[in-house]
Amino acid sequence: MLDIQFIRDNAALVQTKAEQKGYKNVRVAELLELDTERRTRLTQIEELRARRNTLTAEMKGQKPTPEQAEQGRQLKEEIAARETELKAIEEKYTAQMMTIPNVTFDDVPIGGEEDSVEIKVVGDKPAGAIDHLDYAVQRDWVDFERGAKVAGTKFYYLKGDLALLENAITQYALQLVLSKGFTYLTVPHMVNSRIATGAGFAPRGDKEGNEYFVEDEDLTLIGTAEAPLTGFHADEILDEADLPKLYVGYSPCYRREAGTYGKHTRGLFRVHQFNKLEMYAFTLPEASREMHERILAIEEEIWQAIGVPYHIITIASGDLGAPAAKKYDIEYWSKVDGAYRELTSCSNCTDFQARNLNIRVRRKDGRIEVLHTLNGTAVSLARSLVVVLEHFQNEDGTLTVPEVLRPYMGGRDKI
RNA sequence: GGAGAGGUGGCCGAGUGGUUGAAGGCGCACGACUCGAAAUCGUGUGUAGGGUCAAACCUAUCGAGGGUUCGAAUCCCUCCCUCUCCGCCA
Numbered sequence: 001m002l003d004i005q006f007i008r009d010n011a012a013l014v015q016t017k018a019e020q021k022g023y024k025n026v027r028v029a030e031l032l033e034l035d036t037e038r039r040t041r042l043t044q045i046e047e048l049r050a051r052r053n054t055l056t057a058e059m060k061g062q063k064p065t066p067e068q069a070e071q072g073r074q075l076k077e078e079i080a081a082r083e084t085e086l087k088a089i090e091e092k093y094t095a096q097m098m099t100i101p102n103v104t105f106d107d108v109p110i111g112g113e114e115d116s117v118e119i120k121v122v123g124d125k126p127a128g129a130i131d132h133l134d135y136a137v138q139r140d141w142v143d144f145e146r147g148a149k150v151a152g153t154k155f156y157y158l159k160g161d162l163a164l165l166e167n168a169i170t171q172y173a174l175q176l177v178l179s180k181g182f183t184y185l186t187v188p189h190m191v192n193s194r195i196a197t198g199a200g201f202a203p204r205g206d207k208e209g210n211e212y213f214v215e216d217e218d219l220t221l222i223g224t225a226e227a228p229l230t231g232f233h234a235d236e237i238l239d240e241a242d243l244p245k246l247y248v249g250y251s252p253c254y255r256r257e258a259g260t261y262g263k264h265t266r267g268l269f270r271v272h273q274f275n276k277l278e279m280y281a282f283t284l285p286e287a288s289r290e291m292h293e294r295i296l297a298i299e300e301e302i303w304q305a306i307g308v309p310y311h312i313i314t315i316a317s318g319d320l321g322a323p324a325a326k327k328y329d330i331e332y333w334s335k336v337d338g339a340y341r342e343l344t345s346c347s348n349c350t351d352f353q354a355r356n357l358n359i360r361v362r363r364k365d366g367r368i369e370v371l372h373t374l375n376g377t378a379v380s381l382a383r384s385l386v387v388v389l390e391h392f393q394n395e396d397g398t399l400t401v402p403e404v405l406r407p408y409m410g411g412r413d414k415i
Numbered sequence: 416g417g418a419g420a421g422g423u424g425g426c427c428g429a430g431u432g433g434u435u436g437a438a439g440g441c442g443c444a445c446g447a448c449u450c451g452a453a454a455u456c457g458u459g460u461g462u463a464g465g466g467u468c469a470a471a472c473c474u475a476u477c478g479a480g481g482g483u484u485c486g487a488a489u490c491c492c493u494c495c496c497u498c499u500c501c502g503c504c505a
Contacts, residue, residue: 046465046473047473049473049474052486059433072485072486364444366444
């Protein structure tokens with residue numbers, strides 16, 4: 001959530017930015033009324049408490065007189081009654097606070113998906129390739145039919161060399177990211193509701209949500225390692241000297257993907273479960289913008305090294321999630337579709353997630369403030385296989401192993 | 416799953432009804448000493464909200480929520496978590 005003080009000082013801005021993100025239910029004015037109401041009542045309660053504290057201090061160490069005891073009892077009742085009223089107001093206040101998305105940076109394009117801005121193009125736009133699914137099936141590298149039998153539609157098995165190739169991509173990307181100073185973490189594949197919502201994921205019962213939930217437990221299956229990585233330092237105060245904290249987490253990602261149909265969901269492009277290496281950074285507030293560029297650069301380095309044409313877009317406001325202040329996507333050039341398709345993504349969430357989960361930094365001068373968090377895809381595996389299958393397929397049905405991956409494929413140059 | 420122990424400040428750790436927001440230590444900040452540093456000594460140092468030009472000051476906070484009491488870190492109940500032993504198990 002946002003800092004209430006910031007909202008008070010920038011009410012119009014917060015309202016506008018929320019609307020630009022497409023959040024129609026945000027009512028900043030209403031929130032501020034609740035805020036005022038809440039503070040007024042809180043002050044009243046605090047006065048009553050002060051009176052109670054004075055009273056008990058007077059009778060400390062001695063038996064209270066009947067009058068004092070009676071006065072104390074009355075105060076207790078009045079405080080309890082007022083607290084009940086306050087609680088109801090605070091619930092409404094908190095609910096409103098949760099509806100307000102992070103404020104976007106001013107260099108974020110305004111508009112919907114089609115308004116995202118291309119900021120860089122690398123490589124050309126070759127055409128003509130066999131669809132990745134057909135190609136993989138013909139080699140018996142993927143089995144969606146058995147995936148459906150065992151779990152359901154959009155579940156799959158990877159077989160043989162393609163499964164090994166997934167592992168090679170993971171290993172290559174991991175080594176590269178580690179060389180940039182990141183620490184490898186394996187993570188819980190489920191998180192509790194506080195961490196899930198704090199990181200910006202939909203709560204149980206949200207029909208729009210993309211999450212799977214565990215029955216009878218306060219657990220959400222993660223849709224990305226971003227959730228447990230965000231929660232890693234929850235409720236901690238980190239030392240300025242220790243920042244930035246850079247982590248790379250590996251996990252399966254579980255997504256319901258309800259209601260997503262059509263061509264772009266064919267095969268491995270959009271599935272219920274895939275593996276992903278995710279970069280995550282905890283930074284000083286003034287350092288997050290630079291870190292965002294750094295994470296993007298690492299993503300570029302990976303795909304340049306593998307050898308795939310792509311472009312980078314800055315995501316427009318209406319296509320941003322609540323926590324993000326700015327997001328870049330790398331989209332690879334699809335030889336099959338003749339269009340760019342989403343491959344990786346990196347977001348600067350500024351202090352939004354960190355405030356939710358109480359992640360702070362103690363500055364050198366002793367001040368404590370909420371820090372900034374960022375996340376970025378190192379590699380998303382199922383989708384990476386789509387890319388390699390499209391770009392490295394050969395006429396004889398074999399697949400050339402991208403050079404940088406060969407050390408992780410037993411030195412083979414072709415599979 | 417069963418039995419027991421426990422959850423206190425950035426960290427460790429005292430504290431079983433009222434001078435305890437919390438001893439002591441570590442860490443950190445500042446100062447002294449030093450050419451400089453280490454060591455040593457001194458002073459300060461929880462977090463959040465309100466208040467103030469700034470202070471003073473007020474409120475909350477000892478895992479979470481409820482209860483008892485004039486008054487709760489301290490007593491009672493529920494839940495969560497951690498540790499030890501047993502059971503089970505990759």
